[in-house]
Amino acid sequence: MSTTTTRGVAQPASAKVSKDRPRRGLRASSTFNFWLFTAPFLIGLIVFVFVPIGWSIYLSFFEARFTVTPSDFVGFENYKQVLTDVDFLNSLVTFSVFAAFIVPTTWAFSLGLALLVNRLRFMRAFFRSVFFLPTAVSYVAASLIWKMSLFNGVRFGLANTVIGWFGVDNIAWLASPDPPWYWLVIVTVRLWLQSGFYMILFIAALQNIPRELYEAASIDGAKPGWQTFRYITLPQLRATSTAVILLLLVAAYQAFDEFFNLLSKATWGQPPLVELYKMALGENQNYGAGSAGAVVLTMLICVVTLLQGKIMGFGRGEEGK
Amino acid sequence: MSALSNSNWDRRNVLRAAMGLAAAGGLTACGGNNGRSGGGSGDSLVQYFHAYGEAGTEQAIKKYAKAYKGANVSTQWITGSNFEQKLFAALLTKNAPDVFEFHPQIQLIKSGQVADLSDIINPVKDDFNQADITSHTVDGKIYGVRMIDDPQFFFYRPSLFAKAKVEVPTTLEELIEVSAKLKTNKIKGAYLGNDLTPVQSNLIWSAGADTLTADNKPAFNTDGVAEGLKQLRTLFTSGNLLLGAPTDWWDPSAFIQGLTAIQWCGMWAMPAMQQALGDDIGIFPFPKVGSAGKQSVTNGGWSMFVNAKGKNVEAAKEYVKWLWIDQKEYQEDWATSYGFHIPPRTSIAQTATKLKTGLPAEGVKLFNEFGHFDNIGWTQAMISSVNDVMANCVRKNDDPKAQLDACEKKVDTELKKLFG
Numbered sequence A: 001m002s003t004t005t006t007r008g009v010a011q012p013a014s015a016k017v018s019k020d021r022p023r024r025g026l027r028a029s030s031t032f033n034f035w036l037f038t039a040p041f042l043i044g045l046i047v048f049v050f051v052p053i054g055w056s057i058y059l060s061f062f063e064a065r066f067t068v069t070p071s072d073f074v075g076f077e078n079y080k081q082v083l084t085d086v087d088f089l090n091s092l093v094t095f096s097v098f099a100a101f102i103v104p105t106t107w108a109f110s111l112g113l114a115l116l117v118n119r120l121r122f123m124r125a126f127f128r129s130v131f132f133l134p135t136a137v138s139y140v141a142a143s144l145i146w147k148m149s150l151f152n153g154v155r156f157g158l159a160n161t162v163i164g165w166f167g168v169d170n171i172a173w174l175a176s177p178d179p180p181w182y183w184l185v186i187v188t189v190r191l192w193l194q195s196g197f198y199m200i201l202f203i204a205a206l207q208n209i210p211r212e213l214y215e216a217a218s219i220d221g222a223k224p225g226w227q228t229f230r231y232i233t234l235p236q237l238r239a240t241s242t243a244v245i246l247l248l249l250v251a252a253y254q255a256f257d258e259f260f261n262l263l264s265k266a267t268w269g270q271p272p273l274v275e276l277y278k279m280a281l282g283e284n285q286n287y288g289a290g291s292a293g294a295v296v297l298t299m300l301i302c303v304v305t306l307l308q309g310k311i312m313g314f315g316r317g318e319e320g321k
Numbered sequence B: 001m002s003a004l005s006n007s008n009w010d011r012r013n014v015l016r017a018a019m020g021l022a023a024a025g026g027l028t029a030c031g032g033n034n035g036r037s038g039g040g041s042g043d044s045l046v047q048y049f050h051a052y053g054e055a056g057t058e059q060a061i062k063k064y065a066k067a068y069k070g071a072n073v074s075t076q077w078i079t080g081s082n083f084e085q086k087l088f089a090a091l092l093t094k095n096a097p098d099v100f101e102f103h104p105q106i107q108l109i110k111s112g113q114v115a116d117l118s119d120i121i122n123p124v125k126d127d128f129n130q131a132d133i134t135s136h137t138v139d140g141k142i143y144g145v146r147m148i149d150d151p152q153f154f155f156y157r158p159s160l161f162a163k164a165k166v167e168v169p170t171t172l173e174e175l176i177e178v179s180a181k182l183k184t185n186k187i188k189g190a191y192l193g194n195d196l197t198p199v200q201s202n203l204i205w206s207a208g209a210d211t212l213t214a215d216n217k218p219a220f221n222t223d224g225v226a227e228g229l230k231q232l233r234t235l236f237t238s239g240n241l242l243l244g245a246p247t248d249w250w251d252p253s254a255f256i257q258g259l260t261a262i263q264w265c266g267m268w269a270m271p272a273m274q275q276a277l278g279d280d281i282g283i284f285p286f287p288k289v290g291s292a293g294k295q296s297v298t299n300g301g302w303s304m305f306v307n308a309k310g311k312n313v314e315a316a317k318e319y320v321k322w323l324w325i326d327q328k329e330y331q332e333d334w335a336t337s338y339g340f341h342i343p344p345r346t347s348i349a350q351t352a353t354k355l356k357t358g359l360p361a362e363g364v365k366l367f368n369e370f371g372h373f374d375n376i377g378w379t380q381a382m383i384s385s386v387n388d389v390m391a392n393c394v395r396k397n398d399d400p401k402a403q404l405d406a407c408e409k410k411v412d413t414e415l416k417k418l419f420g
Helices: A002-020 A030-059 A077-083 A086-119 A124-136 A139-150 A158-165 A182-207 A211-219 A226-236 A238-253 A257-262 A272-281 A287-312 B002-006 B008-029 B057-067 B083-090 B106-110 B118-127 B130-135 B158-164 B172-182 B197-206 B223-237 B267-277 B313-326 B328-336 B346-351 B358-370 B380-395 B400-419
Strands: B044-050 B072-078 B099-102 B145-156 B188-191 B260-266 B282-284 B297-306
Touching: A030 A287, A077 A086, A077 A287, A086 A124, A086 A182, A086 A238, A086 A272, A124 A182, A139 A158, A139 A182, A139 A257, A182 A238, A182 A257, A211 A226, A226 A238, A238 A287, A257 A272, A272 A287, A272 B083, B044 B057, B044 B083, B044 B313, B057 B072, B057 B328, B072 B083, B083 B099, B099 B313, B106 B400, B118 B313, B130 B297, B145 B158, B145 B267, B145 B313, B145 B328, B145 B358, B158 B172, B158 B260, B172 B188, B172 B223, B172 B260, B197 B223, B197 B297, B197 B380, B223 B380, B223 B400, B260 B267, B267 B358, B282 B358, B297 B313, B297 B358, B313 B328, B328 B346, B380 B400
Parallel strands: B044 B072, B044 B099, B188 B260
Antiparallel strands: B099 B297, B145 B260, B145 B282, B145 B297
């Protein structure tokens, strides 16, 4: 008891010391602390993001082949070249097709996984980890596994072995655009890689739905299953779904690794980033045209993101909906 | 623990220590730790090599570099299939290699990226294969030292030919027919690489055309080449061609594993093939395309260049001279101890006993009879344009003539930029 009393006395003493040594000068300045912790990131942002963007805009107005310090000003010539380049325009179509496949598929698949895992009574953590694990795998490594082991064109590839059991001849999944089997390979690898992450987001959202809503619905006669999902679960996941779709769309715009590794020396199935990589860093080393393409693509992403935010209400408060 | 966490003095010290460490780290980074091995300024060189598939090659290159006493030479062994892009990007930075291997391309010379090596090559110029000297020369100056010549042709299994009762094809039509007869439910008839681009120059040469004329004008847009593209499309869609193999054309695995009866590959793969298949290997050139054509063999290879914008140009030239001109023993080792390559130095090629008999000797014969060497005016951008033609016509079924016309326009634009 006395010990407790002693401790109780000792604690205010600490506060007294603090009162006797008030914070002064820079140490007391919240502005200093703000800059102390923010400055490294801000410097990184300026050096590695804003300066390259500025340099890229500068390069886009110059003839810059095999150099990043050009002197030959060409005005909007690079923009004209990029906007009339069939390959670049096709890459935007490729992206649209890819986004149309991957965004709804990943949304539905990860939501389905979340619903399944959330209903599990046993081994929930195990399955959550199993489905989340592919998120840790590199896109390059996964693409090579898909290309060399699962979807290679020879008889001992996994996919060809399976279809071989049904008497179907080997398919060269990635060799030809007709039929476009390459989409199956690309969509499945990305689905495998990113569904686990979005599943975790949906699980968190599902666990935030009040049980009372389901109990009230049950009392009102709602049938468990589709009816409950349709009228309670799905509306309650609206905010998460909006965020997930936005993230998926941004990720689709950033698609590079799997396309680059799966479809080498193809003229089809090239998303904008691969096309720009080829333009600027490929055999042509045309940094001027590549930079112009990057500026065009950045503007396009901004417009699409703003439009999507407006349509889906992302970032608006509940009252704004 | 609680005492520590309540102490401003300790927290401040921790912060100071962390900042001190960061500063020390920064200062350390400003020192000599730039990825190069040892030495003071001026005696460290970096060389870039693409990853060769043959076992022991990386160790060999590092062994040669270590034996050089004039500078500390470190090797960047670039894996992956995009050596060109990595090299081009690196050449624009301060961390560019001093010495690198590549193919002769005029773009590198026009942009001042490679140094004139005439002074180190001229004394031994006559001992080199003169076609190699020509392919590295612009306006009388020689810009690279050839290390190896790599003939590329078709490899086939004579036992499978005998079983299918077929002869070695000499025309593209015959190759298509032979592939159909060789195909079984276990093995495909032929393998020309997963994207078919390895044979694109041969298609042009075998059709009697060329990539460029002697005065650097496009020479590939002919009816014969268009016809050849149509024939390749037939082969591509026949089901007799191996497509989507886990390893690409330059690796002999598909051939060795019995996935194909014929494979386009290089002479470098001969030792691995002989080890796996013994004497059951034959070779033949890319067959004739159309009536005006002639069989062809690609004489690829790699050359050493010195980065003209590097900090140690003279030291780099000294190293290149030491290794690729003076050290004949290493040059023969590099050409014949791992994969088989033809040494570009006549004196070494004549004494290379491994290339004197059997299949390697036959490879040398095809090299001499049907070989086409690098054209320094045929740049990577032009090669890339023809890659697109192969993709669009053969794999995608676009019109060959329209694609060749479009390609010619692109190549013409490149040529105008290079030659005015």
